[in-house]
Amino acid sequence: MKLDEVQLTNFRNISQVTLRPSPRLTVVSGVNGSGKSSLLEGLYYLGYGRSFRTKKHQSVIAHEQQGFSVFARCVDEQGTEIKVGLERNRHDEFTCSIDGTHSTRLSDLVSKIPIQLFTPQSTDLILGSPSERRRFCDWGLFHVEHDFHLLSQQYQKLLRHRNALLKQQANLAAPEHQYWESQFDTVANHITAKRQVYVDKLTPIFEQFLAGFLPEFTVTVSYYKGWEKDATLSGSLVKKAEYDGKIGHTSVGPHKADIRFKLNGANAQEILSRGQLRMAVAALQLAQTALFSDLTAKKSIFLLDDVGAELDIDKRERFIDGLLDMDTQVFVTAIERSQLNFINKYNDKRMFHVEHGHVTEE
Numbered sequence: 176m177k178l179d180e181v182q183l184t185n186f187r188n189i190s191q192v193t194l195r196p197s198p199r200l201t202v203v204s205g206v207n208g209s210g211k212s213s214l215l216e217g218l219y220y221l222g223y224g225r226s227f228r229t230k231k232h233q234s235v236i237a238h239e240q241q242g243f244s245v246f247a248r249c250v251d252e253q254g255t256e257i258k259v260g261l262e263r264n265r266h267d268e269f270t271c272s273i274d275g276t277h278s279t280r281l282s283d284l285v286s287k288i289p290i291q292l293f294t295p296q297s298t299d300l301i302l303g304s305p306s307e308r309r310r311f312c313d314w315g316l317f318h319v320e321h322d323f324h325l326l327s328q329q330y331q332k333l334l335r336h337r338n339a340l341l342k343q344q345a346n347l348a349a350p351e352h353q354y355w356e357s358q359f360d361t362v363a364n365h366i367t368a369k370r371q372v373y374v375d376k377l378t379p380i381f382e383q384f385l386a387g388f389l390p391e392f393t394v395t396v397s398y399y400k401g402w403e404k405d406a407t408l409s410g411s412l413v414k415k416a417e418y419d420g421k422i423g424h425t426s427v428g429p430h431k432a433d434i435r436f437k438l439n440g441a442n443a444q445e446i447l448s449r450g451q452l453r454m455a456v457a458a459l460q461l462a463q464t465a466l467f468s469d470l471t472a473k474k475s476i477f478l479l480d481d482v483g484a485e486l487d488i489d490k491r492e493r494f495i496d497g498l499l500d501m502d503t504q505v506f507v508t509a510i511e512r513s514q515l516n517f518i519n520k521y522n523d524k525r526m527f528h529v530e531h532g533h534v535t536e537e
């Protein structure tokens with residue numbers, strides 16, 4: 176999928192912008208506070224229905240305006256045009272549209288627009304809590320396996336139901352709870368199997384990209400299911416029954432899963448510099464992009480915010496080269512064009528400059 180034209184209205188300091196990006200590389204430059212990240216944040220809304228900087232949708236609505244909108248005309252791999260859009264207002268009402276059909280189901284929209292993002296905060300993918308890594312893995316599964324979203328919604332529902340019973344001190348071994356316990360086990364194991372297969376597929380690709388960025392390290396990737404390695408989930412739930420009853424929620428299951436990385440046998444955060452952590456994240460995201468493309472025969476969109484921060488010029492070039500080699504549509508922001516000297520070699524690029532929320536093509 177490629178974005179062919181994008182329109183942002185009343186989004187942060189951008190009152191109105193119509194942008195015709197390149198199908199390959201679009202570079203957005205401007206001084207601090209000019210609106211570069213806001214532009215990417217607007218595009219990100221199409222792929223996630225939320226911001227990457229705040230949980231509050233209100234914060235991205237331009238001051239003194241009632242709502243914002245993001246529209247895009249896209250072209251898919253078959254050359255078919257699709258028009259998508261999303262609007263949100265100050266009453267927290269939201270609607271999205273696909274080819275003129277309105278929907279309040281965000282998954283209808285975001286499943287069409289596979290977007291990934293790299294920012295200076297992306298090291299959270301390695302340093303942050305396991306939920307960051309589950310989200311990363313589930314993004315891939317969501318876009319690759321059509322039933323994964325439903326499965327994951329079912330699991331969340333079953334987990335909520337189970338936790339509510341635990342809070343009420345219910346005895347989950349009682350016959351009246353057996354049906355739900357067995358549903359929980361089935362769905363949880365199904366999710367786990369899918370994630371395990373996905374991580375197994377991702378790992379060799381990640382190793383390959385990482386060897387390009389950090390040849391001095393050997394990486395080991397392991398998937399932690401969310402319960403003891405050689406135990407079954409049902410067995411672990413029984414073992415934890417008393418403890419879970421005390422704390423009032425389920426302490427084992429795929430909602431506790433994690434992907435663990437060891438570099439030269441040590442935890443990534445103990446051995447890598449901040450710049451090296453960014454490279455490891457870049458390698459992971461390149462691997463995700465490659466796997467997405469292999470499994471779906473589709474192309475994705477990649478947003479690189481503030482690319483100059485802590486990636487040296489060679490790594491920036493390697494990262495962008497890697498994405499463009501996979502025919503990814505890349506959007507890059509930088510304070511100064513000089514941070515991207517190497518871009519002269521790319522054909523089909525488009526350059527924009529942002530000043531006080533106004534975007535002009537250079």
Ligand SMILES: Nc1ncnc2c1ncn2[C@@H]1O[C@H](COP(=O)(O)OP(=O)(O)OP(=O)(O)O)[C@@H](O)[C@H]1O
Binds near residue numbers: 186187189233237238
């Ligand atoms: N809801 C809003 N309405 C209007 N302006 C806003 C709103 N939220 C933020 N701003 C302003 O929008 C401007 C653009 O911020 P943005 O983060 O996009 O800049 P940037 O070009 O990415 O800067 P930097 O290089 O410092 O990261 C800032 O001046 C900010 O104060």
